[in-house]
Amino acid sequence: MSFQNRKQIILKILEEKGEAEVKDFAQALDISEITIRRDLQQMATDGLLFRTHGGAMKLSLAQMPFTFANKTAVNAKEKDKICKLAAQQIQEGESILMDCGSTVFRMCQFIKNKRIKVITNSLPVVYELMNSQVSINLIGGEIDQERQAVHGKIAEEHIARYKVDKAFLGVDGISPENGLSAFGEDEASITLAMAKASAKNYFLCDASKLGKDKYLTFAPITLVDVLVTNALEEDVVVYREKGISVLI
Amino acid sequence: MSFQNRKQIILKILEEKGEAEVKDFAQALDISEITIRRDLQQMATDGLLFRTHGGAMKLSLAQMPFTFANKTAVNAKEKDKICKLAAQQIQEGESILMDCGSTVFRMCQFIKNKRIKVITNSLPVVYELMNSQVSINLIGGEIDQERQAVHGKIAEEHIARYKVDKAFLGVDGISPENGLSAFGEDEASITLAMAKASAKNYFLCDASKLGKDKYLTFAPITLVDVLVTNALEEDVVVYREKGISVLI
DNA sequence: TAATTATTGATTATTTTTGAACAAATTAAT
DNA sequence: ATTAATTTGTTCAAAAATAATCAATAATTA
Numbered sequence: 392m393s394f395q396n397r398k399q400i401i402l403k404i405l406e407e408k409g410e411a412e413v414k415d416f417a418q419a420l421d422i423s424e425i426t427i428r429r430d431l432q433q434m435a436t437d438g439l440l441f442r443t444h445g446g447a448m449k450l451s452l453a454q455m456p457f458t459f460a461n462k463t464a465v466n467a468k469e470k471d472k473i474c475k476l477a478a479q480q481i482q483e484g485e486s487i488l489m490d491c492g493s494t495v496f497r498m499c500q501f502i503k504n505k506r507i508k509v510i511t512n513s514l515p516v517v518y519e520l521m522n523s524q525v526s527i528n529l530i531g532g533e534i535d536q537e538r539q540a541v542h543g544k545i546a547e548e549h550i551a552r553y554k555v556d557k558a559f560l561g562v563d564g565i566s567p568e569n570g571l572s573a574f575g576e577d578e579a580s581i582t583l584a585m586a587k588a589s590a591k592n593y594f595l596c597d598a599s600k601l602g603k604d605k606y607l608t609f610a611p612i613t614l615v616d617v618l619v620t621n622a623l624e625e626d627v628v629v630y631r632e633k634g635i636s637v638l639i
Numbered sequence: 640m641s642f643q644n645r646k647q648i649i650l651k652i653l654e655e656k657g658e659a660e661v662k663d664f665a666q667a668l669d670i671s672e673i674t675i676r677r678d679l680q681q682m683a684t685d686g687l688l689f690r691t692h693g694g695a696m697k698l699s700l701a702q703m704p705f706t707f708a709n710k711t712a713v714n715a716k717e718k719d720k721i722c723k724l725a726a727q728q729i730q731e732g733e734s735i736l737m738d739c740g741s742t743v744f745r746m747c748q749f750i751k752n753k754r755i756k757v758i759t760n761s762l763p764v765v766y767e768l769m770n771s772q773v774s775i776n777l778i779g780g781e782i783d784q785e786r787q788a789v790h791g792k793i794a795e796e797h798i799a800r801y802k803v804d805k806a807f808l809g810v811d812g813i814s815p816e817n818g819l820s821a822f823g824e825d826e827a828s829i830t831l832a833m834a835k836a837s838a839k840n841y842f843l844c845d846a847s848k849l850g851k852d853k854y855l856t857f858a859p860i861t862l863v864d865v866l867v868t869n870a871l872e873e874d875v876v877v878y879r880e881k882g883i884s885v886l887i
Numbered sequence: 888t889a890a891t892t893a894t895t896g897a898t899t900a901t902t903t904t905t906g907a908a909c910a911a912a913t914t915a916a917t
Numbered sequence: 918a919t920t921a922a923t924t925t926g927t928t929c930a931a932a933a934a935t936a937a938t939c940a941a942t943a944a945t946t947a
Contacts, residue, residue, distance in 0.1 A: 393691035394904085395701055396658060413924085423906055428925070444913070445924065514765065521784060529789055531779020531797045536769055541777055545800070549779045552793070642894085661934080671896055676935070692903065692934065 392420070397430055398439070405440055405449035412446035466597055467497075469621045473595050474498040476638050477559055477619045480593065481507060485556040488585045489516055491540035491578075492561025494595045510553055512541040512581060528553070535577065542577040547584040558589030564605035565596050567629045570612040572605040579609035591616045598622040645670070645678055646687075653688055653697050660694035684847055686811060686822070699785045717869045721843050722746040724886050725807055725867045728841065729755060733804040736833045737764055739788035739826075740809025742843045758801055760789040760829060776801070783825065790825040795832040806837030812853035813844050815877045818860040820853040827857035839864045846870040 397420055404411055404419060416427045435442040441450040473494065478501035481487060489495050491513035499519035502509070509520060512530040520527055532546030560582050564572035571594075573579040586592045594615050601622050618630055619638045627637045645668055652659055652667060664675045683690040689701035721742065726749035729735060737743050739761035747767035750757070757768060760778040768775055780794030808830050812820035819842075821827040834840045842863050849870050866878055867886045875885045 393658075393693050393696075395689070395691045395696055399700065425907080425925095426905060429905090432925095514769075517762065517782065521782075521787070527782040527784075528793075529777065529779055529782050531777055531789070531794070534765065534769075534775040534777055536775075539769070541779070545776075545797070546779070549793070549797070673897080673935090674895060677895090680935095 392422070394430065394433075397422070398434060401427075401430060401434065401447075402439065402449075405447065410443070410446060410448040415446070466599075469597055470494050470497050471500075473597060473619050473621055475501050477593055477595055478502050478505075480617070480638075481505060481557065483507065486510065486553075488550070488553075488555050488558035488560075488589055489513060490558075490560045490582060490585055491516070491538055492595070494561045494597065495559050498559060498595075508555075510550070510555060512546055512550075514539045514541075538578075540581075542581055547580060550581070550584040550588050553588050555589050557591045557593060558585045559593045559595060560585060561595050562600065564600055564603040564608075565594065565612070565615075565618075566602050566604050567612055567633060569604050569608045571610040571614060572603075572608040574606050576607060579607055583610060583614075586610070586614050593617045593619055595619050596622075598626070601626055642678065646682060649675075649678060649682065649695075650687065653695060657700050658691070658694060658696040663694070685851075685853075717845055718742050718745050719748075721845060721867050721869055723749050725841055725843055726750050726753075728865070728886075729753060729805065731755065734758065734801075736798070736801075736803050736806035736808075736837055737761065738806075738808045738830060738833055739764070739786055740843070742809045742845065743807050746807060746843075756803075758798070758803060760794055760798075762787045762789075786826075788829075790829055795828060798829075798832040798836050801836050803837050805839045805841060806833045807841045807843060808833060809843050810848065812848055812851040812856075813842065813860070813863075813866075814850050814852050815860055815881060817852050817856045819858040819862060820851075820856040822854045824855060827855055831858060831862075834858070834862050841865045841867055843867045846874070849874060 400420060401416060404416065413424050413427050413431070417424045420427070431440065431442055431447050434440050435447070441448040474497045478498050481502060483506050486508040487510070489498065489509055489511040491511070496513060496515050496519070499516055502525060503520065503523040506524050508526045508528065509516070510528040510530065511517060517527055517529055530541050530546050530549045532541045532549065533543040534540070535542050562571045562582065563574050571582070573582065592615060594617070596618065598621055601620065612633055612635070615635050617636050617638060618627065620627065621639065624639065627639070630637055648668060649664060652664065661672050661675050661679070665672045668675070679688065679690055679695050682688050683695070686698070689696045689698050722745045726746050729750060731754050734756040735758070737746065737757055737759040739759070744761060744763050744767070747764055750773060751768065751771040754772050756774045756776065757764070758776040758778065759765060765775055765777055778789050778794050778797045780789045780797065781791040783790050810819045810830065811822050819830070821830065840863060842865070844866060846869055849868065860881055860883070863883050865884050865886060866875065868875065869887065872887065875887070878885055
């Protein structure tokens with residue numbers, strides 16, 4: 392078995408387990424540990440994995456060209472719950488839009504094995520869904536290096552050409568009175584464009600964003616079809632009263 | 640059995656199994672291993688498969704997520720020379736197009752600190768130029784997971800909306816008689832679209848591609864404004880005679 | 888038909904890969 | 918903090934694979 396071949400399997404193991412020990416690799420590949428170490432070393436210098444004492448980790452979420460790491464660290468578990476819930480709403484064969492928020496990004500792990508079409512402006516999403524079952528359509532336009540996403544007028548026009556079943560979006564603030572708000576104009580207009588191109592709009596908001604208004608309010612609360620959150624039941628009744636279905 | 644014949648069968652075996660050893664090929668074709676090695680070597684330089692120690696792999700399996708930045712790249716040093724030369728042609732403030740070839744990708748390291756605008760359909764290029772001086776415009780459309788690039792009709796339309804100073808392109812084959820050729824239709828049409836959107840077209844071709852015709856010839860040699868290569872002076876006179884300026 | 892060229896196969900030399908043994912470094916435990 | 922255990926780095930030898938060289942065969946051409 393060649394090195395390239397082992398490389399495949401090593402990456403596959405890491406993809407599944409997240410991390411593994413030298414022993415595990417050696418056993419799975421039926422090869423000596425010293426060889427595994429050499430493989431891991433080279434793959435680490437090639438930037439394919441993160442070498443640990445006694446084994447290796449995959450470095451997709453942790454430290455890659457894309458580092459949502461800092462953001463994702465906060466409330467990671469809570470966000471994952473929201474994302475799992477959201478992902479369950481997606482049927483095989485559907486087309487969905489995903490925006491460039493850190494919460495929405497965490498949906499990737501739950502949709503990898505679905506046969507769906509994802510349209511997105513988020514580079515981390517693209518990276519995460521690469522080599523998965525998902526067929527990806529990337530929105531074109533100017534790249535915002537800070538947000539690691541595509542934005543701008545061209546991007547919005549691109550979005551307008553499509554019509555999808557569901558859009559999964561994040562916002563910086565949401566309140567029953569003033570609707571949706573964001574920190575930047577670009578984010579707001581992309582979110583609006585995506586919402587227009589979708590039959591049903593899902594907004595993923597952890598409890599910290601509920602009832603808050605941020606820098607720029609850009610859309611009425613009626614834009615929301617479904618609110619997916621981890622808030623308490625008592626905090627979402629106001630949204631239910633406005634005709635929004637809420638998933639907790 | 641002729642080489643052409645064996646080539647077909649080798650590719651078929653790889654298509655089915657993904658990878659195989661020299662022994663397997665030798666057995667399947669009932670021919671000596673040394674001959675198989677020679678076949679594989681030539682096919683590898685033609686870019687039809689990936690050579691491993693002891694056998695060969697399908698190209699798509701060999702290229703892993705966003706790491707054809709790799710050092711394993713064939714002729715990396717020679718390609719770097721070509722790229723350095725090409726990068727020197729770019730002035731501050733210009734807009735350029737870059738396609739998704741592995742040679743063009745290697746230009747990234749030489750343009751990181753220029754204040755220019757890059758339009759590209761290559762994800763590795765985007766990642767490489769992320770967090771650099773360069774302002775990036777990503778072409779939108781369907782993602783080709785194998786080539787790690789955007790392609791398709793939407794992508795071509797996106798390209799058509801722009802007009803840039805220079806385009807840096809790669810092809811799989813180039814000959815004075817038949818012009819430019821590629822392995823796939825998608826690659827060819829993207830290359831054409833880029834060439835149309837650019838005032839001046841630079842083609843980056845290492846010596847192994849000169850004088851070769853591949854699967855699909857898609858454009859006359861007149862599409863080339865500048866040929867950047869590492870070939871010998873005597874091998875490029877024919878191109879100079881056709882009015883193409885050649886950089887060596 | 889003879890001469891030339893290209894292709895194939897065999898042999899040998901070189902390189903690459905692998906595994907083992909031991910020293911050095913790192914982690915864990917007392 | 919010091920010792921024990923584990924992991925890693927280094928060196929070396931064996932095995933496998935490849936490259937290089939040369940002879941033999943097949944194909945082509947004059």
